[in-house]
Amino acid sequence: MRNLHIAVERFPIAGKFTISRGAKTEAVVVVASIEEGGARGRGECVPYARYGETVDAVCARIESVRAAIEAGADRGRLQTLLSPGAARNALDCALWDLAAKSGGVPAYALASLPTPAPATTAFTISVASPEEMAAAAARANWRPLLKIKLAGAGDPARIAAVRAAAPDATLIVDANEAWTEADLSSHLEACAEAGVALVEQPLPAGRDAALARIQRIIPVCADESVHARQGLADLADRYDVVNLKLDKTGGLTEMLAMAAEAEAAGFGLVIGCMVATSLAMAPALLLAGRARFLDLDGPLLLERDRADGLVFEGSVIHPASPALWG
Structure with missing residues (x-):
């Protein structure tokens, strides 16, 4: 029973x-x-x-x-x-x-997947003033991959400040739909000047057609614009990468199917998360080896994780123990 x-x-x-x-x-x-x-x-x-x-x-x-x-x-x-x-x-x-x-x-x-291996996750820098973000980036500049949250107005200064504070880190940025069509080109140019490797969800979902009309000088990733497989076909002319999250797809079953369909359509993958404990990250780790970037730092942002949580060595996540999940 x-x-x-x-x-x-x-x-x-x-x-x-x-x-x-x-x-x-x-x-x-x-x-x-x-x-x-x-x-x-x-x-x-x-x-x-x-x-x-x-x-x-x-x-x-x-x-x-x-x-x-x-x-x-x-x-x-x-x-x-x-x-x-x-x-x-x-x-x-x-x-x-x-x-x-x-x-x-x-x-x-x-799931007929290979044995999981340790993988490097991004570490998130919350949006704030350029000075505050530079200070946070300086504290984390030993990490190889930083994800920079942005807010629209003032983002070129934020990007430049973070790059100056973390000159050796790979940077990806996430605007969470905060940019407008008017500032799209200038903000992308600021990212290019700072050597940003990926820009996530620059425009609001449903109002992102401008991405098809510009030269995307940096790969652009869809997050809020896509949840499950049925939305992939609408992205082909606007995005290069899709962010797969368990809470969007509704679980590992759909995430696996969506990953395969996205890859077949030529999209790169980011495996992302909400801010949560290791239990929420563990299923997504099964796809870590197929991701262009892994963004599963939720437990690193908490004051405490749950018992039997994932083991982190710096930014490297080790596969989950059976006591946690799977």
């Missing part, structure tokens, strides 16, 4: 995490646990207001399929019960974990 448990957990952020849409000081996550035959599978998600999600609504969506899950619904059935989003992610990853624990077979083997 199966039992589903739903829990809301809070983890303080070290300092403050700030993007163009605002700041937060804690990560609020929803954990779905499925117990069956003495085994327990877990999945963690982050309800995201940008996509119209709240903690209560995500919990209610998980609760709405309790009967089906406890009656034995598998990952395939789950795809028809819930649309992409945080609720389906928690359940899907819990079902992967449960299958691995029940069968004694690692999740990567169940």
Whole structure:
């Protein structure tokens, strides 16, 4: 007999995490646990207001399929019960974990993927004044890959300040939809002058057609503009890379399918995350070897991670232990 448990957990952020849409000081996550035959599978998600999600609504969506899950619904059935989003992610990853624990077979083997290897993640610098961002970049300038959050007006000065403070790091920037068509070219030129390797979601989703009309002097990555496979076809003339996140795709099942389709269409991959614990990162690590950039620094931004969390050596993440997930 199966039992589903739903829990809301809070983890303080070290300092403050700030993007163009605002700041937060804690990560609020929803954990779905499925117990069956003495085994327990877990999945963690982050309800995201940008996509119209709240903690209560995500919990209610998980609760709405309790009967089906406890009656034995598998990952395939789950795809028809819930649309992409945080609720389906928690359940899907819990079902992967449960299958691995029940069968004694690692999740990567169940997915016919190679054995995970240690991989280097980006480390995020929150948006602030150029001086504040330079100071944060200087403290992190020993890390090989920095992700710089931007906010629109004043971004060329932020980019230049960070580059001066971290001259040897590879930089990727994330505008979180904050740029406009009017400043697109000048901001891209500022990125090029600083040697930025990737620009993520410069324009608002649904208002990004200008990306097809310019010469993209730096690879541009879609984040808010794409969630699951059905949105990929609309990106071909505007983006070079897609950011895959479990909370957008609604779990590992769709992420795997989307990764394959995106690669077949010629897109590069970024494997990203919301600010969350190691439990939310672990399933995404299965795709680390296929990513142009890995952005799974959520646990590094927290004051504390959960027990049996991922092992970080600097910016290098080691694969999850079975005690954590998979």
